[in-house]
């Protein structure tokens with residue numbers, strides 16, 4: 001216990017004790033984690049918490065905080081504990097059914113918006129949508145676009161649906177589909193009035209597929225040690241991912257590209273001429289993905305780097 005319940009404790013002392021414990025448990029951001037958990041417990045913003053640092057906490061509040069802290073100490077991501085994660089300036093609901101939206105993926109949204117800037121009312125599809133963060137951010141930034149979302153996980157679609165309903169002021173189609181399988185034809189998918197606007201041919205497909213390698217997944221499960229490998233696609237990727245996230249959203253097979261290969265093979269048939277495909281992947285996979293795109297018949301390909309200089313988004317023109 002970080003505090004002695006017999007005494008009245010201040011928010012500040014609870015914060016300090018929690019910070020030490022979280023640090024010991026191996027978090028890179030112990031102070032921020034503690035601040036977020038405590039401000040959530042007290043129902044105040046982080047800024048308000050500073051002003052209330054000397055407030056005495058009630059026993060109930062301390063107990064509530066400790067149960068959140070316990071979850072963090074067991075390695076659960078803050079986003080799952082708080083039930084939300086910021087992405088592209090929007091607040092997304094998240095839980096164990098979906099991957100926590102990463103700042104890395106904001107690059108994909110940036111690139112998509114740039115490429116779509118000269119096209120009006122584009123048809124955009126976000127495959128492997130998970131929480132919906134990429135597609136919903138695009139739909140939010142471009143209300144004229146006809147954005148649809150899909151995922152193979154029915155569980156994740158419940159979250160995407162919740163996020164779309166809360167964040168957007170228009171309804172968008174959300175479909176259960178293994179990659180683009182259900183989009184081979186537009187006929188069976190939805191009523192004629194939607195067919196005119198949503199579905200193939202897509203002017204853009206976005207996808208943050210599962211792309212971790214079998215090796216990464218073994219590191220995640222604690223079966224092998226991360227230090228036995230040194231490429232970015234290895235430990236740098238895997239160490240960031242807490243074991244509580246769904247394997248379905250992460251596991252890309254032996255070289256991490258099983259899903260990417262299948263996506264690329266099936267995407268052209270659903271795209272309009274000069275449409276774009278944008279795929280997120282790890283730095284070390286980017287050149288191979290470019291090659292896969294060219295082999296599949298994409299006319300132009302390109303790679304975009306994230307803020308840390310990593311090749312992160314691979315694109316192709318249909």
Ligand code: GLN
Nearest residue numbers: 209210211212237240250
């Ligand atoms: N970007 C994630 C990571 O932290 C991997 C996500 C994915 O497989 N799509 O490595």
